[in-house]
Amino acid sequence: MIEAKTQGADLVEIRLDYINDFQPRQDLEILFKDKPLPVIVVFRPKWDGGLYEGDENSRLNALLVALEFGADYIDIERKAASGFLRDANQVKPCDSKIIVSCNVDGATPSTEELEHLVAKMQNTGADIIKLVTDATDITDLVQQFKLLSHCQVPLVTYSRGERGLISQLLCPKFGGFLVYGTMKSNSIPGLPTLDSLIQAYKPEWINEETTVFGLISKPVGHSKGPLLHNPTFRHVGYNGVYVPMFVDDLKEFFRVYSSDFAGYSVGFPYKEAVTAFCDEIHPLAQSIGAVNTIIRRPKDGKLVGYNTDCEASITAIEDAIKQRGCTNEEASLTSPLEGKLFVLAGAGGAGRALAFGARSRGACIVVFDIDYERAKSLAHSVSGEARPFEEIVNFSPPQGAILANATPIGMHPNTDRIPVAAETLGVYQLVFDSVYTPRKTRLLKEAEAAGAIVVSGVEMFLRQAMGQFNLFTGQEAPEDFMREIILAKF
Numbered sequence: 299m300i301e302a303k304t305q306g307a308d309l310v311e312i313r314l315d316y317i318n319d320f321q322p323r324q325d326l327e328i329l330f331k332d333k334p335l336p337v338i339v340v341f342r343p344k345w346d347g348g349l350y351e352g353d354e355n356s357r358l359n360a361l362l363v364a365l366e367f368g369a370d371y372i373d374i375e376r377k378a379a380s381g382f383l384r385d386a387n388q389v390k391p392c393d394s395k396i397i398v399s400c401n402v403d404g405a406t407p408s409t410e411e412l413e414h415l416v417a418k419m420q421n422t423g424a425d426i427i428k429l430v431t432d433a434t435d436i437t438d439l440v441q442q443f444k445l446l447s448h449c450q451v452p453l454v455t456y457s458r459g460e461r462g463l464i465s466q467l468l469c470p471k472f473g474g475f476l477v478y479g480t481m482k483s484n485s486i487p488g489l490p491t492l493d494s495l496i497q498a499y500k501p502e503w504i505n506e507e508t509t510v511f512g513l514i515s516k517p518v519g520h521s522k523g524p525l526l527h528n529p530t531f532r533h534v535g536y537n538g539v540y541v542p543m544f545v546d547d548l549k550e551f552f553r554v555y556s557s558d559f560a561g562y563s564v565g566f567p568y569k570e571a572v573t574a575f576c577d578e579i580h581p582l583a584q585s586i587g588a589v590n591t592i593i594r595r596p597k598d599g600k601l602v603g604y605n606t607d608c609e610a611s612i613t614a615i616e617d618a619i620k621q622r623g624c625t626n627e628e629a630s631l632t633s634p635l636e637g638k639l640f641v642l643a644g645a646g647g648a649g650r651a652l653a654f655g656a657r658s659r660g661a662c663i664v665v666f667d668i669d670y671e672r673a674k675s676l677a678h679s680v681s682g683e684a685r686p687f688e689e690i691v692n693f694s695p696p697q698g699a700i701l702a703n704a705t706p707i708g709m710h711p712n713t714d715r716i717p718v719a720a721e722t723l724g725v726y727q728l729v730f731d732s733v734y735t736p737r738k739t740r741l742l743k744e745a746e747a748a749g750a751i752v753v754s755g756v757e758m759f760l761r762q763a764m765g766q767f768n769l770f771t772g773q774e775a776p777e778d779f780m781r782e783i784i785l786a787k788f
């Protein structure tokens with residue numbers, strides 16, 4: 299409890315069924331003496347997914363003892379609720395509350411079934427009700443959002459599993475009573491960590507008016523976007539929240555959430571596929587064929603797709619060359635990429651953005667991709683040349699060329715790989731890596747040692763996020779603030 303308080307929790311749940319050789323009076327007295335935070339007491343029986351296998355009366359008595367000692371909340375299973383509430387009402391201090399809870403395993407029930415269940419739980423006389431389901435798809439959560447908006451008594455509802463995360467993060471928007479999180483030492487899939495609640499999401503700032511943005515990706519847990527966007531919203535006083543959305547089926551996602559969210563970042567593997575769901579696409583994103591940002595246009599609700607990766611990566615490369623003073627006076631009017639050979643590894647979404655950006659600055663592109671057809675198609679669109687991926691290790695670039703890695707090679711956990719022959723690295727004027735974990739990949743370390751200018755994917759990540767911030771909020775992104783976060787957290 300002390301640790302939870304130190305980490306920033308407002309209240310803590312205690313699971314009595316996890317205490318070895320539990321002696322109710324003795325242990326509860328110790329637990330509740332000078333308790334640093336309000337507590338929710340749970341004594342989950344085996345028949346409802348807990349560890350307790352003993353006699354039911356002893357279990358319920360232990361919960362009554364907890365009330366007597368001043369438990370702030372008791373969580374009691376729906377099936378045991380009526381009897382328990384009768385007894386509890388006689389001993390309970392007036393500011394203690396009873397949470398009647400229900401865990402539904404397996405497929406999410408229909409809206410009618412859930413409403414029926416909630417009505418039954420309400421009828422027990424509960425002060426608060428808690429309903430937990432399993433999410434098989436992010437679209438299942440729409441039911442929870444509806445329940446939260448309509449329920450007559452305080453409600454906590456969420457879905458377990460990676461796909462259920464936003465049911466917890468967004469519940470304050472829909473009127474949920476509290477948000478559960480896990481402590482570092484006790485992570486549970488699908489529940490946000492206390493750390494992420496404190497640093498990124500800050501549920502106490504979220505209300506009915508909060509505008510929701512999401513990162514559509516699969517997987518999505520690796521993204522540092524929430525750590526960057528949420529504090530930046532707060533910094534400028536914008537009432538918004540940015541949450542990871544684990545999406546399996548784009549079509550179903552956009553059908554079900556047809557008006558709920560104000561905009562999205564789009565990540566792996568959907569940057570190309572998502573174009574089919576945009577009502578309009580900005581010409582740059584259209585020519586790239588990849589969208590990493592979507593805005594729901596307020597005046598007509600249409601989804602408009604943009605690409606902020608392209609300018610982010612190309613300006614990061616240009617600025618690094620300019621900062622090194624590698625441009626002469628008359629060349630400073632044009633891009634330092636003009637006339638250069640731009641060697642690109644990877645022709646996916648990020649690769650396409652880089653290729654179109656480099657082309658727009660007058661560079662000549664040579665593309666390598668494990669899918670040769672994909673490389674050819676990209677090369678064709680930027681009047682460049684495609685080469686089979688196997689040739690990249692023998693490729694000898696001309697002096698002063700630019701190398702950009704847009705493959706996942708070198709990304710955590712396979713950090714010891716580089717896409718090209720190490721001996722060629724000194725020939726490049728600049729080496730860019732779109733990988734941002736780790737911040738300095740092996741490719742960048744070796745290129746730097748060989749004398750090349752290096753640009754990390756972190757710089758691209760920052761700049762694409764600044765572009766998204768401008769589109770999301772209509773305000774200028776606070777660059778210094780965002781840079782500070784990047785330095786501290788990446």
Ligand SMILES: O=C1C[C@@](O)(C(=O)O)C[C@@H](O)[C@@H]1O
Pocket residue numbers: 513515520521522523563564565566590591607762
């Ligand atoms: O490539 C990236 C990174 C990202 O997918 C993320 O993981 O946060 C978010 C995207 O908008 C961006 O284009």
